Amino acid sequence: MNIINIILDFLNLENFISNIPNAEVQELLTIVFVFLRSDLFFKILLFPGIFTILITVAELMWLELKLIAKVQLRVGPQYAGRIGGILQPIADFIKLLFKETIVPEKASKVLFLLVPIMLVTLAATTLTVIPLSETDVISNLDVGLLFTFAILAMFPILALLAGWASNSKFPFIGGIRALFQQVSYEVPLWFSALGVVILAESLNFNSIIKAQSTFWFILLLPLGAFIFLVAVIAETERLPFDIPEAETEIASGWMAEYSGLSFGLIMLSLYIKLYFGAAMFTALFLGGWLGPSILPPAFWFLTKTIIVVLIIMMLRGVLPRFRLADLLYIGWRRLLILSIVNIFLAITVKLVLF
Amino acid sequence: MNEAQIIDELRDKFGERIGTPERLRQHRIVVTVEKENLLDLAKFVKDTYDLNYAISVSGIDYPEQNKFVVVYHLCKMSEEGHLPLVLTLKVPVNRQTPRTPSLISIWQSVEWHERETWELFGIEFEGHPKLERLLLHEDWDEEFPNQFPLRKDFLLEDE
């Protein structure tokens, strides 16, 4: 009995449906209502689905605004929502909603408008396989990790597409940079996750998390965890790796031409991606939803994820941006080698401990 | 390097070809030179006194005397800093055909200054590689053909 069922009971729409004379329509609507009342719909809509994610992401944005403001000796948002401007991200999103979406004259219009929607869809899709607890997962795929990497591989293509569809020089350079960066850092990301797979002998997130019940993998594979975190920062284009968006070089890069709602969607997708990266890190290295059973497992998962996100966000307060050449150098000449070393370490740990 | 010494040497070397070098005040020497002898004098002061650093190039308009004066301020810069001495070269230019040789072959640093003087006074610097619009807007020529803002006959609206 979940809240959607209670609401539907209260509205008592089934009675209304049974009065519909047309049998086919009645049948169709009944199927729809069976879906609406199902557990899956609850998961997608409320928990751990869209609603939870949006609230978490909005609060993450607010935390970023506030904490970075503290670092920089400012106050940060103050007014929206009374308590320290807690509703500021939502207010920002509403503001973007009412702004005009300007499409450049020579842009490829359909692609230009399609890219933000695809970005949000893709970012949301990745979250379907992340378990907030053993049962709170929309789709408990056996190849969950593989699935997330398959989705993750689409993002650079979309960034390049956004830069190309804008038909403008700075976005194009930004798109190329995004492609370079994300493709080069996907390899170390993969390889460091491979160490976890070797230890857990599974690609399913729940099995991976259960395998950590004695030791979190960050203790067994600190090197792998470090590489994974760096690669996640690069994948999500956060400082010091925000090279595709470098404001003072290429004026916000591949999203330079976006405005209004489409820009809001891109920002949303980037934050979901950041949340997703941190969630992956939590699941692979920090024991996911494992924790003292005083509090529900989903609490532990969200807490750990938020801490990881904040660590990533805090880097913005102290680090400047890398150069593209340095970034590629670090990716291919340092992280790749280290991640291969990490695989051997994982095999050693496996042979010794298990 | 003594200021009086420089004045004497310049007078001995160039004699009638330049105006009398004059010491205005401490560290300031002014030499007036016709444009025919400008390059010779410039080469001489650069080689002899190592005045390797051009501070500024300015134009002055004297409509009553029917001339422009192009003024070069030169200084010596070594590893240990500036020499306080500033040598001023004044080059009178005819107002109807304002042309004078460019000193860019001697001091690279006059490039932008000469370009600015060309734009604001309309003085042609012969041998300057790039006399193009610098400070004024691109359609200045259409709006004010053959007018140069720093000449005295260009009046501001409230004058």
Add this chain to the structure above:
Amino acid sequence: MSSMYFSVGPQHPGSGHFRMKITLQGDIILNAEPDPGFVHRSVEKIAETREYLQNVPLIERQCLSDVSSVTLAYAMGIEELLGIEVPPRAQYIRVIMCELSRIMSHLYWLAILGIFVGHSTMFMWGFGDRDILITETAEKIAGARVSYSYIIPGGVRYDLPDGIKEHTMKTLDYFQGRLKEYDAIFFSNPIFKRRTKGVGVLSRSEAIRLGVTGPTLRGSGVRGDIRKDAPYAAYDELDFEIPVYSEGDSYSRSLVRFREMKISSSIIRQAFENLPEGDFKVKTRKKVPEGEVFSRVEAARGELACYLISDGTRKPYRLKMSTPSFRNLPGFSLMKGSMLADMPPIYMSLDYWPLETDR
């Protein structure tokens, strides 16, 4: 391989009121040409139509981050023509204001350099400290935060207010602590070093040949500073050093400015310690005798020269200002051959101020 042309500015987060024409091949800048003139207001022409004193607020608007030096150069020129001696107290107050201006300008530069390499904390700290500490001190002394028209021919406009010495000393003490924090978070940052070391190298001979000035020159190993070489105001009575770095890259140019902030605060302290009693200005005449004068000061960005010609009336016949930003324009050729990501550090290491170039 084909190349790509685009202009950075005047509508670009990394340009200011100014444009750079960039030709890019891959990630390498083939050609970078500065295109100033977007904020040209013909100050030199307007100055010919106004009286000498009226020009003070006019010319200080060419460089709002460093207003004292330009008005000082102008005032020194007029005093030279009038043949008047400025009282020593005024000279010391002028030094205080010039050094405050220098710190203000360098803090502004530091903040912008921070955001140019993507370091937003340095941006906020720089502007925050500039507003709270330095401009507040300037306001207490001169009555306005930024454009105070304080230095006038004959001295300064007002005497120092009571208690300003204690206030300034307290401010400078706090500022010293902040400088250490800047060093820790920004100048010692390995990523910042990696982005600026060896980037945009300007050799010593090339620096002199191109005629660059100020910290750009001192970052290339030339000890050129008018404050020492041709002292004006009260600089010959104060003890200070000139920071020089010989590497000639963006990092050394940045370090020169960073160390200058510290040295400037020590100069202000000394000036307050040695501040003589007496008049703070002398009477001047409105008509300036005929003649010409060439006065030089060391502004925050480099040598600022003011060439003033008087024809004996109340208005200058010709006023030419050779500004440091204008003279640093050839420095943009340093971008040739470096990567696109090196463009902001090189641009900022020249400390280019578009208004000062255009006038």
